[in-house]
Amino acid sequence: MLDADVAAHPNDAYFKAVFSVPENAAAFFQRHLPTETAALLDWPSLAPLPGSFVKGSLQQAHSDLVFSVMAGQRDVRLYLLFEHQTSVDPAMPLRLLAYITELLLAHEKQHGLPLPPVLPFVLHQGPDKWTVSTVFSDLFNLPEDLKAALCPFLPEFHHGLLDLTQFNPADEKDEGPLRIVLQLMKLARQKRLLDFFDWLAQEFVSQIADSLLRTSLVYAFNVDSSLDLEEIARRMESNRTLRTQTMSIAQKLIAQGREEGREEGYGQGVLKTCLRQARKKWGILLNETVTGIESLSYSQLEQLSEDLLDLGTEAELQQWMKTQA
Numbered sequence: 366m367l368d369a370d371v372a373a374h375p376n377d378a379y380f381k382a383v384f385s386v387p388e389n390a391a392a393f394f395q396r397h398l399p400t401e402t403a404a405l406l407d408w409p410s411l412a413p414l415p416g417s418f419v420k421g422s423l424q425q426a427h428s429d430l431v432f433s434v435m436a437g438q439r440d441v442r443l444y445l446l447f448e449h450q451t452s453v454d455p456a457m458p459l460r461l462l463a464y465i466t467e468l469l470l471a472h473e474k475q476h477g478l479p480l481p482p483v484l485p486f487v488l489h490q491g492p493d494k495w496t497v498s499t500v501f502s503d504l505f506n507l508p509e510d511l512k513a514a515l516c517p518f519l520p521e522f523h524h525g526l527l528d529l530t531q532f533n534p535a536d537e538k539d540e541g542p543l544r545i546v547l548q549l550m551k552l553a554r555q556k557r558l559l560d561f562f563d564w565l566a567q568e569f570v571s572q573i574a575d576s577l578l579r580t581s582l583v584y585a586f587n588v589d590s591s592l593d594l595e596e597i598a599r600r601m602e603s604n605r606t607l608r609t610q611t612m613s614i615a616q617k618l619i620a621q622g623r624e625e626g627r628e629e630g631y632g633q634g635v636l637k638t639c640l641r642q643a644r645k646k647w648g649i650l651l652n653e654t655v656t657g658i659e660s661l662s663y664s665q666l667e668q669l670s671e672d673l674l675d676l677g678t679e680a681e682l683q684q685w686m687k688t689q690a
Contacts, residue, residue, distance in 0.1 A: 376490055376550070379584040380449040383546050383577075384430055387411050392543045394445060394486070397527050402484070406443070407604035410435040414444070431468065433481075444468055446485040448524075451554070458501040461485040462523050491554040495528040528555070528646040535564060542577050545569070549581055553588045561585070562597050562611075566604040573607065579614050586618070594619075601658055637674065647679045654679055657686040665689050 384390045398406075402559045411434040430447040446464055454460065465483045471531070472481060481498040489495045498504075500523040505513055534547040545565065552561040586592055594615055639658055643650055661669060676682050 373566060375584055375587040376451050376553070377476065377573065379550070379580065380488065380490075381430065381504060382580050384447060385413060387413065387432070389543060389546070390430065390432055390445075390447065393488075396539075396543070397523060398484070398486070405436050407435040411445075419547060442481040443471075444481055444483045446483055448487045450487055450489045451491070453489070453495055453497060455497045456504070457487060457497070458499065458504055458522075461487075462520060462522075463523075484525065485522070487527070489528045489530070490550050490592060491528075491530045494530045494551065495585075496525060498528050499523045534654055542574065544578065545573065545581065549585065553585065556589070558585050558589050559596065559600060564602045566601040566607060569604070569607060572610055575610070575614060578610060579618070582611070582615055582618060598640075635663070635670055636661075639669050641668055642670070642673050643679075643682065646673070646676075647682075649681065654683060655682065661686070661689065 383391065390413075391411045395403050395408060414431045414433055424461050429449075432445040432447070434443050434445060436443050446461065446468065448457075448461065448464075451456070458617075465485060468483055469480050486498075502516060502519050502521055505515075506517065506611065529547065529551045532547070532551075534544050534551060537544050546617075548564060549558075549561050551563075552558060554608075594612070597615070599609060600611055603613060636659065639661075640650075640655065643654070643658070658669070672685060673682070676685060
């Protein structure tokens, strides 16, 4: 599903694909949390929270990631809330407060007290500079004569922030995957993807992991559909190893796209056949039946085209679809 997600929401999907990998998330937080905070955390213990724990609005937020990690010499659990933004949001601290509250309520329900600290962090991909406060209490804009009396009653926290409009990954000394990812995210928002491939060819002598390069190419081609593979190859001529690796993956992606296009066309034909057969057996179908059939995958539609012959009622069809979920 990654390629489909990248096509629909390229920036968010690329962020999630890269940073849902614990090693990548740990590398990011170690570099961009305050040094004294990062030093307290047991990074090998970092793990993404399962979907069963993350509920409500946070579960629906495409770009949010939540991790648990142990801290200090004691068995202290923290949650790291990682949010991706492509626009400046003045209400970001309020949104984060809602997410923090959901996490703490879920923790209390499952584990009881005490509650774990939650460290919220925002990665801003631009294109505009982040100009609003990261402090929650600043949302109230209280006059000075009321602050002393009212601030003790307000939630108090601020969120971490990496603003890519003010950060240059090229200046970083680390040559790991994180530097590649942040540079690509930065230049993609600046509509300078060819500059990214120039930089990549000059900076990276060793081979990049195929999985990261593939995900990055899927992202690049979906951010800018006008990218020309031959132009990318020309710009990477100085780094023959990386050029060969890139072209090999790109050609596989192109071939896969052609095959998926053929499969999608055939899948539409199977879908129409299934609907036609069902209507012939039971007449006008319920909306939920039609929606259920339309949501089936290509392989499920093929199976349904055979099983429809044995289904006696529309209710049996609905039960069959439930078994496919």
